[in-house]
Amino acid sequence: MAIPFLKKKREIPEKIFEAPTIGIKDIIAPSSIALVSDHLKLGNRFAKSFFIFSYPRYLSTAWFSPVINLNTPMDIGLHIHPADTGMTLKQLRKKITEVQAEIIEREEKGLIREPALEIAYKDLETLRDRLMTAQEKMFKLGLYLTVYGDTEKELREIEITLRSILEAKLIYIKPALYQQKEGFNSSLPYGLDQIQVHTSINTEPLSSTFPFISFDLSSNEGILYGINRHNNSLILFDRFSLENSNSCVFAKSGSGKSYMVKVETLRQLMLGVNEIILDPENEYRALAEAVGGSFLNISLASPNHINPFDLPTTLREDEKPEDVLRSNILNLVGLMRLMLGGLSAEEDGIIDRALTETYAAKDITSETDPSTWPERIPLMEDLEAVLEGMEGTESLVRRIRKFTKGTFAPFFNQPTNVSMEKPLVVFGIRDMEDELRPIAMFIIMRYIWNKVRSELKKRILVVDEAWWIMKTEDGASFLFGLCKRARKYWLGVTTITQDVGDFMKSEYGKPIITNSSLQFLMKQSPATIDLVQKTFNLTDEEKYLLLEAEVGEGIFFAGQKRVSIKVVASYTEDQIITTSPEEILKIKRAKQELARG
Ligand SMILES: Nc1ncnc2c1ncn2[C@@H]1O[C@H](COP(=O)(O)OP(=O)(O)OP(=O)(O)O)[C@@H](O)[C@H]1O
Ligand SMILES: [Mg+2]
Incomplete structure (x- = not known):
């Protein structure tokens, strides 16, 4: 007979006291997942999956980019299953026989022609030719979208936008009812196609689903430059960020x-x-x-004047007065070359020296205080006077007179x-x-x-x-x-x-x-x-x-x-x-x- 309290004392295994280790999955997983017929609740977020069930006869290039560039978080699963061409050809042959029979029947009855049938016939024939010559291949395409929102209302709004974008292109979507889990899985990058809603499609229209074709240039800063013609998004940009x-x-x-x-x-x-x-x-x-x-x-003739001899009014800490003066004189030489109709190498040197002296005559040198320069900026006539005092400057003086005494003087020989x-x-x-x-x-x-x-x-x-x-x-x-x-x-x-x-x-x-x-x-x-x-x-x-x-x-x-x-x-x-x-x-x-x- 077993008497419980006489039983040998049992040791409690130490494992019980160990704290459970928290893995990365515990951190990233939502606290709960609720599965409803037409959406999922992942923690506090809502998710809803859709599949595309109908495409138009003709898909234009980049038809998918407005969806991709939609400004809402979204996962898109694009499942492309290659199909057997031989099999497809057999099916096409059957289909084309049906279409042809219908056309003939209508003709015999004396009915007017039906363009839809003729177009279908032509499309089928072209496709058959292209498949036969291996220019194209057949695929089965499953396209699933999962959108996310903070409330059910937000989900509904996204759905309306999504529908209106796609339906304008005659592409129709449906929510994956009672298959939200499968829809969610199929949109994630696992390569799992659990929805299995497929459309047969050949290479050419399939290539139009390729998503990465347009650039987006929307940033949170900067100004609006215009509208992106690829996808109607806004081009917002801050040029100072480059x-x-x-x-x-x-x-x-x-x-x-x-x-x-x-x-x-x-x-x-x-x-x-x-x-x-x-x-x-x-x-x-x-x-x-x-x-x-x-x-x-x-x-x-205007009363607004700018004196070409102006200097910066204040210098940055990292700039030395002599550098500022030097670079100003250098590009003044460039300006003189323009004004005087070109300078020979010799004249270049003379002008350079004359400019330095013109400034020096006003006590503007690398030794003087730059903050006092603006009071004593020389004028064109001061340069003329300096040139007059130099040797071999007759031609220069003659040419510069146009700007100091002639008709040009009112603009060129005035303080700013x-x-x-x-x-x-x-x-x-x-x-x-x-x-x-x-x-x-x-x-x-x-x-x-x-x-x-x-x-x-x-x-x-x-x-x-x-x-x-x-x-x-x-x-x-x-x-x-x-x-x-x-x-x-x-x-x-x-x-x-x-x-x-x-x-x-x-x-x-x-x-x-x-x-x-x-x-x-x-x-x-x-x-x-x-x-x-x-x-x-x-x-x-x-x-x-x-x-x-x-x-x-x-x-x-x-x-x-x-x-x-x-x-x-x-x-x-x-x-x-x-x-x-x-x-x-x-x-x-x-x-x-x-x-x-
Ligand atoms: N985005 C626009 N929307 C509406 N009207 C515009 C737009 N861009 C220009 N225009 C109009 O087109 C005309 C020519 O524009 P603009 O003066 O900017 O041309 P431009 O390229 O500067 O020409 P030019 O080289 O001769 O100066 C103007 O009448 C302007 O109002
Ligand atoms: Mg212009």
């Missing part, structure tokens, strides 16, 4: 270059970026007025009286004589550059019709220098040009392009397209896209990515920036009427 913030825009006249830059300007201003625009057509005036910026008309306080500053140079325009652009750019160096701010400099400045070697070299150094001064330079050919003629053209992380191509003319293709390594598709682009459409390159873009502006933006004469006249009339009350 290795440099320069951009260049190329397109033929009237294709919307200035428009796109104006749209960008308006939106950058909203983010607090300052904009400076060099405007050879005075077409940014309305924009400047609308946002309370300043429009500086620069011409011989403009300022760049406003967030948007436009320098309009339409009224400047053509021959002086590159010189004026150079002087303005030097002025801007000195300002940029004096105070660190997020800025964008737009050089519209940049070929004006690229025409001369010195202008081009200055612009290139600017692009190269802009990044360190938080500056992004936008260059706009009509003709890539002109731009590339200059030895600085290519380096300016390669120093721009952002590139923007719009409609091109057949004459230049080959050069554009070569310069930007375009594919043939991209080439045709640019040849046929509408106004405001183009390709947007950002670093390594490229997307097809359409620039869109809101109604208000459009009213501010349009250059269409018809629109402008309308706005003018409306304004007049408003004034009259």
